[in-house]
Every structure is written in C-alpha cells, then in structure tokens.
Amino acid sequence: MANFHGRYELKYYLPFDLIDKAIAFASPYVQPDQHAKPNGLGVPGYTIRSVYFDDDNLTLYKEKLIGLKDRRKFRVRGYANVTPENSVFLEIKYRSRQQVGKDRAPMKLSDLQKIMDREKTLDEIEFPTDYLRANAHRFLHNCFVKGYRPMTTVIYDRNPFIGKDDGEVRFTIDTNLRAVDHSYSYELFEPYEEEQITLPGAILELKFDRLMPEWMRRFLTKFELTQTSISKYAHCIEKVVLREEES
Numbered sequence: 001m002a003n004f005h006g007r008y009e010l011k012y013y014l015p016f017d018l019i020d021k022a023i024a025f026a027s028p029y030v031q032p033d034q035h036a037k038p039n040g041l042g043v044p045g046y047t048i049r050s051v052y053f054d055d056d057n058l059t060l061y062k063e064k065l066i067g068l069k070d071r072r073k074f075r076v077r078g079y080a081n082v083t084p085e086n087s088v089f090l091e092i093k094y095r096s097r098q099q100v101g102k103d104r105a106p107m108k109l110s111d112l113q114k115i116m117d118r119e120k121t122l123d124e125i126e127f128p129t130d131y132l133r134a135n136a137h138r139f140l141h142n143c144f145v146k147g148y149r150p151m152t153t154v155i156y157d158r159n160p161f162i163g164k165d166d167g168e169v170r171f172t173i174d175t176n177l178r179a180v181d182h183s184y185s186y187e188l189f190e191p192y193e194e195e196q197i198t199l200p201g202a203i204l205e206l207k208f209d210r211l212m213p214e215w216m217r218r219f220l221t222k223f224e225l226t227q228t229s230i231s232k233y234a235h236c237i238e239k240v241v242l243r244e245e246e247s
Helices: 016-026 059-065 109-116 130-146 214-223 232-246
Strands: 007-014 030-032 044-054 070-079 087-096 099-108 149-163 170-181 202-208
Touching: 007 016, 016 149, 016 170, 016 202, 016 214, 044 059, 044 232, 059 070, 059 232, 070 130, 087 109, 087 130, 099 109, 099 130, 149 232, 170 232
Parallel strands: none
Antiparallel strands: 007 099, 007 202, 030 149, 044 070, 044 149, 070 087, 087 099, 149 170, 170 202
16 A cells, blocks of 8 residues: 555544533534434434454454555445345555545345345346446455454444535544454344443544644644543444454
C-alpha cells in the first residue's frame, strides 16, 4: 500500500456525559446522515452489525495489536436487524497510518451465505457495475485463499453526522458496543447472545480529507480530547473469543 491515499480517521474517547454538548457544538457545521432515524430523545442514529473475518491464528487482530502501520480489515456489514433477504456489504478497510480507504460491494445475505458454503459462485450474482463485482471478488478471493472466516460480530449504536459544506467530513459517536462469538460457526449474523463491552467513554470518530476543519480543532480544544487508538474489533475479540480460549 505504498501509494495508498485515503481520508483521515481520528478516534477519541468522549465522556458519556458530554455527548449532548458535543453534538450541540458540532450542529452548526454538520447535519444528520440521511439514513439515520431519530431515537426517543430525537437524536439521529442507527445500529451497525459487522461480522469481522480473520484466520485461525487471528493474524489481523495481532497486526492491530502490534501497531502495524499498513493493515486491512475484512468484514460484512449490515444495519439494524439483518435477515437473509437484506442486502449486506462486503468491505475491505485499508489503513495506512492515520489514513483509511474502503472497497465495498452489496450482496443479498442469502446469496453471500451460499457462496461461503460453496453452494453458489460469484458468477451467478448480478452486480450494478463491474467495479462492485471486482470489489466482491477481491473480498471473497482473500477469504478463501487466506482462510479468513467469521470470527466475531461487532454491534454498536451510531449517531452519524456529515459536513454541511463538505460531504467527506464525518462526525460520528458510537455507544453500546457489544459482541457475538462467531468463531465456531460459518453462519453469518446468527442471533447468538450479545455480550456488552465496557469502555471508558463513547467512541468519537472524526473523518476528513487532507486538512482537519477549523471547527474540529476548536472542538477538540474545548472538550480537551486526546487522540487514541481504538479498535472495536479488538475489544470484541478479547471479550468473546480469547476469553473462551483462556477458559
């Protein structure tokens, strides 16, 4: 990934009691994501469910743990309550230092499950564009060749906002992180018991191209936030997969 160019993604722990004030500060500069629905308190949000893949040695988890600068994540992302007839998204997320990029392709969950079970081939699936087909092929090729398989489902509630003047700017707050152990099953999004992950605060993500907007700089100063390395996947692996191995 020597020539990789993505956008910046910076993460911070935001104290839970400052969430409302943080949204109020950002509101002149951002607007709710179009897919978000107001919750009982009127704050726009949605639930994200992502099945993360890894090999039996947890190579991708260990690359994160040692702080490898150039690394990838393989996940299948769905929203709210995922059913076999829903579309999910095959994603390869690239990270090079603080910059991130993503290959993404939609597919009906039932079709993806049949491909994973070797009951169907990618050639039997229709895609809107050749570009999306190539993204799906890249994801599946890596999984089959490198032995990546479902390892854990990462679930959380997100309050997503995008920049009013720049659609590449994103301001998101993630809470209620929980995990499902999928290390013993190849079935995607099975409704196993969710286990809560305790964190020191909400996860705030700031995303932008090239330069951080000035209002974000003022925001970080006002709330005295320090950038940190946060991996929802790593937290969930440690909670439901490594804990079982140790026991």
